[in-house]
Amino acid sequence: MNIVVIGAGYVGLVTGCCLAEAGNRVICVDSDLKKIKALEAGHLPFYEPQLGDLLTIQRDSGRLIFEVSIEDAVEKADIVFLAVGTPANEDGSADLKNLLNCAKDLARVITSDCIVVVKSTVPVGTGEYIEKILNQSSERADRSDRKIRIRIASNPEFLAEGRAVQDFRHPDRIVIGAADPQCFAILEELYEPFDYDGQRLIFMDVRSAEFAKYACNSMLAARISMINELSGLAGALGAEISSICQVLEADPRIGGSYLHPGVGYGGSCLPKDLSALIYSAKRMGEPADMLRSIQRVNLSQRDRLLDAIREHFMGDLSSKKIAVWGLSFKPGTNDVRAAPSLTLIRDLVEDGACVHAYDPVAQQTANAALAETEVGFGKAAMDVCKDADALVVMTEWDEFKRPDFNVIKRQMRGNMIFDSRALYRPETLRKYGLKHYRLGQKRVIESELEEETKAGRPFHARSTRETSKEKHPG
Ligand SMILES: NC(=O)c1ccc[n+]([C@@H]2O[C@H](COP(=O)([O-])OP(=O)(O)OC[C@H]3O[C@@H](n4cnc5c(N)ncnc54)[C@H](O)[C@@H]3O)[C@@H](O)[C@H]2O)c1
Structure with missing residues (x-):
């Protein structure tokens, strides 16, 4: 034809x-x-x-x-x-x-x-x-x-x-x-x-086909936001989300895809398609409560990561050097449209941090998208770690999955890795003298748990997000 x-x-x-x-x-x-x-x-x-x-x-x-x-x-x-x-x-x-x-x-x-x-x-x-x-x-x-x-x-x-x-x-x-x-x-x-x-x-019919695309992207976004919400909740209650994911995956009614807690979805489709469907719903007088929640949970994941970084540096990011690995919204593409990495970099720079980023294929597109933001780029992953106070991993490219932690430790001034894609195990990093943060990690403080248990009360972990906001308003 x-x-x-x-x-x-x-x-x-x-x-x-x-x-x-x-x-x-x-x-x-x-x-x-x-x-x-x-x-x-x-x-x-x-x-x-x-x-x-x-x-x-x-x-x-x-x-x-x-x-x-x-x-x-x-x-x-x-x-x-x-x-x-x-x-x-x-x-x-x-x-x-x-x-x-x-x-x-x-x-x-x-x-x-x-x-x-x-x-x-x-x-x-x-x-x-x-x-x-x-x-x-x-x-x-x-x-x-x-x-x-x-x-x-x-x-x-x-x-x-x-x-x-x-x-x-x-x-x-x-x-x-x-x-x-x-x-x-x-x-x-x-x-x-x-x-x-x-x-x-x-x-x-044509209308159903048009809607089918939005329906699929809404379901995918819902899974991502649901696992992210469960992950935050699990961490707050002292449960381990990776174990919970194994249980979820074993259930054929749930299945294993899109069950990886992380910094939330980005890219050229899910964010804009959810927004467009919510807009259509509003025009038709439909509440679309679930869709709005999916969107809200997604954006709050980015805030959680930024809050954790701020808290680590006690609210003062000025003159801190932050290395960022991964710019594309997911591996396998140089697309940075609505990528969480860009939002994070803009926020870090606004807080006074000096950001050096590396991505195997998305540096050019990110450079163009970040034209208004002062950010440096390195030729290799280890280059940007030099003298860094912290490393933030934003995209799960294969080359970031098994890096040489000895070299990272030697290159960095600090020892903190913010692992937004849950690529590493804390015990592995500990062996190299590195600290690990991931979204949804356990936040229960053992002594508090004991006290609450002795008192016969159900345990409620304190929110580190709230603590961080109290300490560092704004
Ligand atoms: N990117 C994806 O993964 C993906 C997946 C499924 C569906 N979609 C949908 O497919 C559509 C295209 O997405 P994309 O990512 O390929 O977009 P894109 O931005 O990569 O490509 C669009 C192209 O259209 C060209 N263009 C714009 N106006 C034009 C005109 N008047 N005449 C000729 N060319 C014109 C642009 O120059 C650009 O090259 C979107 O609606 C998107 O939501 C995208």
Whole structure:
């Protein structure tokens, strides 16, 4: 088939490359000329495992080409995918500016029947709105004077950065929302090579498909916030969350994925998608209490980490040198959109700390995102530890999982590691003379426990967060 993919970002480029690999002729369009030039030269504009080789092979085969102009691209298109970004507006709603501009451009230039497929994550009802835009000028006729018909479909994307190619090639599910049988049939044929066991395709109406994407991200975010809340509570009550996770994982009704306590979710999807769904709920008069709580718990994880660092330095971070390992919102990507590391670095610098950061692939993107913040970057993980008063680990890259603790100890001035991803064991670090903090660690003070038990009262551990705030207001 002749495919056009508009938006050559994390989603659009993977879609374009994988559809070309399946034998289609694909044109990837992006308004960013620099990006298109880089892609034409075979350079990936962002870090994504496996995508570089796939890009080169498909480009060299001639099945994948790049364009800046929508008009030049869509002339022979059977299907046009819209994969442009839908970031959050200030009020939490999805910014559809780019998407709607594409729709208006397409309405001007499409000259034959085709299907426009929205792959971007969009609020429920967007597809119907785009269909109206596309068919507004449907008085136009094709070369044989036949009125042209542009159909709309929703095909939300579920790939995860860091394993995007693998996810696209072997999807868990392919969701197709449309209103007419011909649309379903064409998209079923397109996706046949990816429906490896005949069980991947799920058909529904457009609105349900749009909502399905938000529903999935809400469930994932809920698991993350739930395990983070349980972890904080477990620590406060003197229980060990890693043992509790083993118990949770053993329950087939719960399962083991997304059960790793940490600093909370970030990235280009979960934060903005939760905000957009909450915004939609508000418009419809729905309370969305759970969604709001998920968001609140997520943000409070970052505060907990910052509070712990402040408390360690007794509220005075001025002239403290803090090393930060990991900038991307998760391993396997250089994406730093809504990354917790950026918020933390900004807060530390505002408190007067001197921050030196290292990330194996995300330094350039972080540098751009932190343009207003004074932060240094090192060439290697151990470089940034030199004379550091503390090390904060923010992303669970493999190279941070088994570092040489002897070298860390030698390099650092202080001995504290804030392990926001629970990578290390305190007893291991202790052997090297290093101290360990992780979110949700046990906070029970044995003597208090004994006293309360003797008095026959249920034990309530004191909150170190409250203690820290009392000591260091503001
Ligand atoms: N990144 C992910 O992991 C992921 C996963 C699933 C779904 N999504 C959704 O997919 C969509 C795209 O996300 P992304 O991360 O690939 O975004 P991105 O920012 O990486 O890429 C978007 C691309 O669109 C281009 N663009 C913007 N306006 C354009 C226009 N008018 N014409 C042509 N090109 C234009 C930009 O230059 C950019 O290259 C979003 O709605 C996102 O929520 C993303």
